[in-house]
Amino acid sequence: MMESSTRNISLRTFLDFLGARAMKVIDGLGAFAIFFMLAFLKIFRHKQIREIIQQIYFIGAKSSNIVMLVGLFTGMVLGLQLFYTLAKFGAGGVLGSVVAHTLIRELGPVLTAIMITARAGSAMTAEIGILRISEQIDSLYTMRIDPLRYLISPRIAAAIISFPFLTAFFDLIGIFGGYLTGVLLLGVNDGSYFYRIHAFVDITDIRLGFIKSLIFAVLVATTCCYQGYFTHLRTDSYGAKSVSISTTSAVVISCVMILISDYIVTSLLI
Amino acid sequence: MRHDSNLGLHCYIIADIEENVETPLIEFRDVIKRFDEKTILERVNLDIYENQITTIIGKSGSGKSVLLKHIIGLLSPDEGDILFRGQSIHKMKKSEWDGYRSKISYMFQNNALFDSMSVFENIALPLRQTTNLRRKEIEQKVMSRCEQMELADAILQYPSELSGGMQKRVALARALVTDPTIVLFDEPTTGQDPIRKNIILSMIAHYRKQFEFTAILISHDIPDVLFISDRILLLWEGKIAFHGTYEELSHLKHPMIDEFLQSITGLRDELTGLLSKEIFRARYSLMLGIGQSDTALTAIIFSVHFERLSEALGHQAAIEVVKALGEYVHKYFDPIGGFSTRHSREQILTILPRIGAEEAERLMLEMAEGFQSKKLPEIQAAAGKRIGVKASFEISVSAGLTNSSEDDDIELMIDRAEANQKIIARYQ
Numbered sequence: 001m002m003e004s005s006t007r008n009i010s011l012r013t014f015l016d017f018l019g020a021r022a023m024k025v026i027d028g029l030g031a032f033a034i035f036f037m038l039a040f041l042k043i044f045r046h047k048q049i050r051e052i053i054q055q056i057y058f059i060g061a062k063s064s065n066i067v068m069l070v071g072l073f074t075g076m077v078l079g080l081q082l083f084y085t086l087a088k089f090g091a092g093g094v095l096g097s098v099v100a101h102t103l104i105r106e107l108g109p110v111l112t113a114i115m116i117t118a119r120a121g122s123a124m125t126a127e128i129g130i131l132r133i134s135e136q137i138d139s140l141y142t143m144r145i146d147p148l149r150y151l152i153s154p155r156i157a158a159a160i161i162s163f164p165f166l167t168a169f170f171d172l173i174g175i176f177g178g179y180l181t182g183v184l185l186l187g188v189n190d191g192s193y194f195y196r197i198h199a200f201v202d203i204t205d206i207r208l209g210f211i212k213s214l215i216f217a218v219l220v221a222t223t224c225c226y227q228g229y230f231t232h233l234r235t236d237s238y239g240a241k242s243v244s245i246s247t248t249s250a251v252v253i254s255c256v257m258i259l260i261s262d263y264i265v266t267s268l269l270i
Numbered sequence: 271m272r273h274d275s276n277l278g279l280h281c282y283i284i285a286d287i288e289e290n291v292e293t294p295l296i297e298f299r300d301v302i303k304r305f306d307e308k309t310i311l312e313r314v315n316l317d318i319y320e321n322q323i324t325t326i327i328g329k330s331g332s333g334k335s336v337l338l339k340h341i342i343g344l345l346s347p348d349e350g351d352i353l354f355r356g357q358s359i360h361k362m363k364k365s366e367w368d369g370y371r372s373k374i375s376y377m378f379q380n381n382a383l384f385d386s387m388s389v390f391e392n393i394a395l396p397l398r399q400t401t402n403l404r405r406k407e408i409e410q411k412v413m414s415r416c417e418q419m420e421l422a423d424a425i426l427q428y429p430s431e432l433s434g435g436m437q438k439r440v441a442l443a444r445a446l447v448t449d450p451t452i453v454l455f456d457e458p459t460t461g462q463d464p465i466r467k468n469i470i471l472s473m474i475a476h477y478r479k480q481f482e483f484t485a486i487l488i489s490h491d492i493p494d495v496l497f498i499s500d501r502i503l504l505l506w507e508g509k510i511a512f513h514g515t516y517e518e519l520s521h522l523k524h525p526m527i528d529e530f531l532q533s534i535t536g537l538r539d540e541l542t543g544l545l546s547k548e549i550f551r552a553r554y555s556l557m558l559g560i561g562q563s564d565t566a567l568t569a570i571i572f573s574v575h576f577e578r579l580s581e582a583l584g585h586q587a588a589i590e591v592v593k594a595l596g597e598y599v600h601k602y603f604d605p606i607g608g609f610s611t612r613h614s615r616e617q618i619l620t621i622l623p624r625i626g627a628e629e630a631e632r633l634m635l636e637m638a639e640g641f642q643s644k645k646l647p648e649i650q651a652a653a654g655k656r657i658g659v660k661a662s663f664e665i666s667v668s669a670g671l672t673n674s675s676e677d678d679d680i681e682l683m684i685d686r687a688e689a690n691q692k693i694i695a696r697y698q
Contacts, residue, residue, distance in 0.1 A: 135380060138382065142374070142375065143399070143448075144368070144396070145395070145396065145400060
């Protein structure tokens, strides 16, 4: 009798815990969605162009080198790996098409998003977090400058503009990397390499990559800004420590969200 | 004066209903604010009047900043209401709320300047973002504020390259660039040395007069901040325990206020090293109590022409003259049994027991001669060098003297001494 009552209590405690966690996650998702919607709508207010251009320079232009470098080596590795695999089936000639498909549909958007998260996303969180803990966001409010409009909207807009461009750079450089290893190193026919790409890569592949890069842009920019903007509400740390934990959280959550959403989008649009 | 029975501390409130018939600019009505289980503001009622400097004092963590943040809307009360010219700010329409907000500026304790922006960009930011002024107009306005605040040479520098005092000036320039009618100062002098504290406070008083705004200050710097304040509010355990003038506060005898003032003020004035006002009064009372005063007792009030000096040589020079005068007075009169205090921002009060008026005058003039020949040239040279003034200018100090008996009220004595003031030291 007593044993069954103890079991009931522990089951209830467990369910309470699960329920509380679920509510917290739902709360967080709701807040995240509202945060994004408010910031997104404020992109179209006046006096935004200058801020957006500045952010495009920071998120887009300044990330281009690292994105292209990673793209080049990713393409080169793909060229090497796929050539030996395809050669086993006597299909070495389709290397160009397989490298291009892999990059355009999958690796391009995902790796670009992860690289931008590491370079620009973490910086966004740290910068906004510092503005928050040093009362500079409150100071904007007291000057009647909407912090969401001034700080968050330009970053989201810049990410939405930059991600597809950087993904396209990544894809192009990656295809060139595949060419370097496949054609110049391993002797695949160069005409065949580019012909297969032209023949098998169509607009639906490019559209899928483009949609993914837009979704990742929204997720990465919103997550990184959200983590920085609400640094002061963290209960696990305060001050500089809270900025560092927020930055780590922003990078981890962004990467996880990129991979989860990648699977969802792929399964829906494949 | 009325007793506030709601306050368990049995403190007293100076009722200023009779003296202030005008409508308050800002009113708090039964404002309650809680953070989790902790009540920070417990039915706060207060009035803030236009074109005055109102200073909110209270222990650390007593909710002063919370109170200030309610005025600008950074926080909202859990209960109660805040009125602006009689209208609830929480019931304002969006346009009214925007209009209200445009009248207020806030100067943060840590300045909250944007580190990645230059001084010019920091000051121009509110104009660029909230007005439709042209680039040229913004530039003119910012430069004019920079010149008024002696920041013209620093416009291209970043906040981290500036001294603490200059950063305060930048924050003040940014707060004033939108021509606000109310400026909120959250501990503007924290972390500054005594001279710098007094310079900042003088600057606030000076610009308040020049730009005619209503200033609401939070500060721990007693008595310095009280010298420039028109009204003082004491926040004690979540309630306004006192509101009135500095004079009323000094005369109010209540254990809670004494405890607070003793906890926050030292034995000596930080700037001049003279006795704090409380210790001075206690010593004066003790002297009268044990009949030391006999029949002869002389009071001298020394005054620095502060405003004139600030305008000619800057706030720093004016503060340095007060500091040097205080130190000189102490050095000269202390060995002969005199004791002194800083009576107001620019005045020093000295009591000379057992010394008659004639002897006191001789001593005063002797002291003034030394001060004029040794100290004033030093201050003038330093100030001239600092601000690059080549034209002639003058530093002068006045003093008034009165003899008194033990029945005399100290305030009456000061009034008489003030009436007898004449210039005793001058340097051109």
